[in-house]
Amino acid sequence: MAITIKNIPVLNNSSAKSFVVMADNASKKTVVVNFSSQVKSAKNILEKSKLK
Amino acid sequence: MDFLESKCSFKNFTEELIKSSNSFECDNSDLNDFFQNDCLNYSKDLLGKSYCFTLDDDDTNIVCAFTISNDSIKVNTLPNNRKRHINKSIPRQKQFKSYPAVLIGRLGVNKNFGRQGIGTELMDFIKSWFIDKDNKTGCRFIVVDSYNTKEALNYYLKNNFHFLFSTELQEKEHMGLTISNELKTRLMFFDLINLGIEN
Numbered sequence: 001m002a003i004t005i006k007n008i009p010v011l012n013n014s015s016a017k018s019f020v021v022m023a024d025n026a027s028k029k030t031v032v033v034n035f036s037s038q039v040k041s042a043k044n045i046l047e048k049s050k051l052k
Numbered sequence: 053m054d055f056l057e058s059k060c061s062f063k064n065f066t067e068e069l070i071k072s073s074n075s076f077e078c079d080n081s082d083l084n085d086f087f088q089n090d091c092l093n094y095s096k097d098l099l100g101k102s103y104c105f106t107l108d109d110d111d112t113n114i115v116c117a118f119t120i121s122n123d124s125i126k127v128n129t130l131p132n133n134r135k136r137h138i139n140k141s142i143p144r145q146k147q148f149k150s151y152p153a154v155l156i157g158r159l160g161v162n163k164n165f166g167r168q169g170i171g172t173e174l175m176d177f178i179k180s181w182f183i184d185k186d187n188k189t190g191c192r193f194i195v196v197d198s199y200n201t202k203e204a205l206n207y208y209l210k211n212n213f214h215f216l217f218s219t220e221l222q223e224k225e226h227m228g229l230t231i232s233n234e235l236k237t238r239l240m241f242f243d244l245i246n247l248g249i250e251n
Contacts, residue, residue, distance in 0.1 A: 007123060012226075015217055016129045033246055043184065
């Protein structure tokens with residue numbers, strides 16, 4: 001049997017703190033990677049597949 | 053995403069598809085075992101859903117496949133001593149912050165299609181799928197429990213994933229493993245908020 005897919009564990013202490021800081025900073029950030037062309041390609045793939 | 057968009061079709065990874073396809077072989081025995089024996093059970097139990105891309109010229113060829121499920125990254129930011137003191141008076145749901153996430157249970161590329169950038173195309177597709185405005189639920193992070201091998205970790209790092217625990221030791225402690233125990237997988241995440249779509 002293959003390795004079981006494990007759930008994401010609850011983060012505590014320093015790992016929790018650094019994760020929250022990272023997430024908060026990323027939320028405030030205005031510069032992002034433009035992913036428009038990839039999203040357009042993904043839409044084309046989904047339309048062709050008829051899976052939504 | 054040129055190859056997947058122009059030469060492949062996206063499909064549910066079903067029992068019928070497996071029966072009608074050539075064997076899906078990746079360069080990893082655990083991945084092969086999972087896609088051949090386990091993934092349908094995850095689907096049946098609603099614990100993970102698997103998808104694949106097949107080649108348009110010969111749809112018995114599965115180019116790549118992945119399994120995903122809903123999960124979340126939960127953080128408990130109260131230190132232990134303060135936690136003991138405060139936990140009694142704060143409702144459980146208020147002690148935790150939870151970020152919605154999609155968990156990649158498995159992701160593999162057919163060994164006959166390796167070294168062509170298909171893995172990165174596939175990851176771009178998954179990222180795009182979850183930031184698309186038509187996505188039905190909010191999803192902030194993609195998380196993966198990567199094989200702890202140089203090749204697998206480099207793949208996720210190249211695709212801008214970060215380690216959930218900064219060191220192996222920290223991850224081992226969190227998982228209740230001793231220093232001498234082997235850490236077979238490493239948890240990694242990608243923050244979807246870093247991706248933007250122009251209107």
